[in-house]
Amino acid sequence: MFASRYLEDGVAAGHGAVLRVGLIGHGAIGSSVADALRRGVVPGAVLGGVLTRGHTAATAAPAATAAPAAPTAPATPAAPAAPSAPARVRDLRELLASADVVVEAAGQRALREHGPAVLAAGRDLLAVSVGALADEALFRELTRPAAARSGRLLICPGALGGLDAVRAAALAGPPATVRLTSTKAPASLVQPWMDGATADRLRSLRPGDEPVTVFDGDAREAATRFPRNANVAATLALAAGDRADVRVRLVAAPDARLTRHVVEFAGPLGEYRFELANLPDPANPATSALVAPAVLRSLADLVPGVAWLVA
Numbered sequence: 001m002f003a004s005r006y007l008e009d010g011v012a013a014g015h016g017a018v019l020r021v022g023l024i025g026h027g028a029i030g031s032s033v034a035d036a037l038r039r040g041v042v043p044g045a046v047l048g049g050v051l052t053r054g055h056t057a058a059t060a061a062p063a064a065t066a067a068p069a070a071p072t073a074p075a076t077p078a079a080p081a082a083p084s085a086p087a088r089v090r091d092l093r094e095l096l097a098s099a100d101v102v103v104e105a106a107g108q109r110a111l112r113e114h115g116p117a118v119l120a121a122g123r124d125l126l127a128v129s130v131g132a133l134a135d136e137a138l139f140r141e142l143t144r145p146a147a148a149r150s151g152r153l154l155i156c157p158g159a160l161g162g163l164d165a166v167r168a169a170a171l172a173g174p175p176a177t178v179r180l181t182s183t184k185a186p187a188s189l190v191q192p193w194m195d196g197a198t199a200d201r202l203r204s205l206r207p208g209d210e211p212v213t214v215f216d217g218d219a220r221e222a223a224t225r226f227p228r229n230a231n232v233a234a235t236l237a238l239a240a241g242d243r244a245d246v247r248v249r250l251v252a253a254p255d256a257r258l259t260r261h262v263v264e265f266a267g268p269l270g271e272y273r274f275e276l277a278n279l280p281d282p283a284n285p286a287t288s289a290l291v292a293p294a295v296l297r298s299l300a301d302l303v304p305g306v307a308w309l310v311a
């Protein structure tokens, strides 16, 4: 259904059967996604525009009008990167004009700030900063019945995996246990609200020191208190049927070369355990390098005319 809408829009706008992607954020995730789209890694998807606040040095290039999506055939993944500046837009209005789907990869505040307007404009919104949905009011606003507007909120699995099985099993009945244990390098877990002693303790952990549990509680609180670390907790809770009782433990591990997420799920059909050990993104070690490809995978599912999927 949505695919044919993109197809018709694209053809009507003279862009051919392409999916134009608008990006909010051009940091570790956004810049990788933008580069991959330019290289044609997702056949049928093109970069429409990129919106940032221009606060971060690496993303503070002067604003320029976004180029409209070109109707060219997508390159193969092996094609060399197109050396071009991001298709920078000045504001959300300009981004919406250049996009069929908008990807939020900019932080929980950005999802709060732009999410409602994206959906109201009839664009689908692929959210990465899923922890923002721990705010009940925002969740209700972004998930109002589709009849009220045509855009849909799509949740990117991001750094997690196994959510297909969790979603499927949760449809069979409420799970008895849903647990997430995330282990990261200590510096990535330091938060502005922590007292000086706690922050200093985390920063001073050295290889060989014992891991330190920095949080043990529910998914909503985890996502709120660790907005750059525990979006995955909110994602798991939603996949398990919007459960309030998902237990989350965040561990600072001085020896952690990889960011580890362990999902444990027990439901009426069985028990599952998924463990992901992700390389951190070199541009932002708090973010797993898997997240940008996860966005690309989600976008690939939205391209019109796709013949087969592992959905």
Ligand SMILES: NC(=O)C1=CN([C@@H]2O[C@H](COP(=O)(O)OP(=O)(O)OC[C@H]3O[C@@H](n4cnc5c(N)ncnc54)[C@H](OP(=O)(O)O)[C@@H]3O)[C@@H](O)[C@H]2O)C=CC1
Pocket: 024, 025, 026, 027, 028, 029, 030, 051, 052, 053, 054, 055, 056, 057, 059, 060, 105, 106, 107, 108, 109, 110, 113, 128, 129, 130, 156, 157, 158, 159, 160, 227, 228, 229, 231, 232, 235, 283, 284, 286, 287, 288, 291
């Ligand atoms: N679901 C998951 O598995 C994961 C989710 N995340 C989420 O993704 C977010 C982005 O991660 P990452 O790319 O590593 O972060 P970075 O800090 O590397 O990049 C953030 C980008 O967003 C831009 N930005 C920030 N606020 C706004 C805004 N209000 N409007 C427009 N642009 C904005 C920044 O530019 P500027 O400052 O110039 O505006 C920058 O380009 C994280 O904050 C986290 O919420 C991260 C990892 C995993």
Ligand SMILES: O=C([O-])CC(=O)C(=O)O
Pocket: 158, 159, 227, 228, 229, 230, 231, 232, 233, 259, 278, 286, 287, 288, 289, 291
């Ligand atoms: O990238 C990760 O491993 C997870 C993460 O930061 C988040 O969920 O916010």
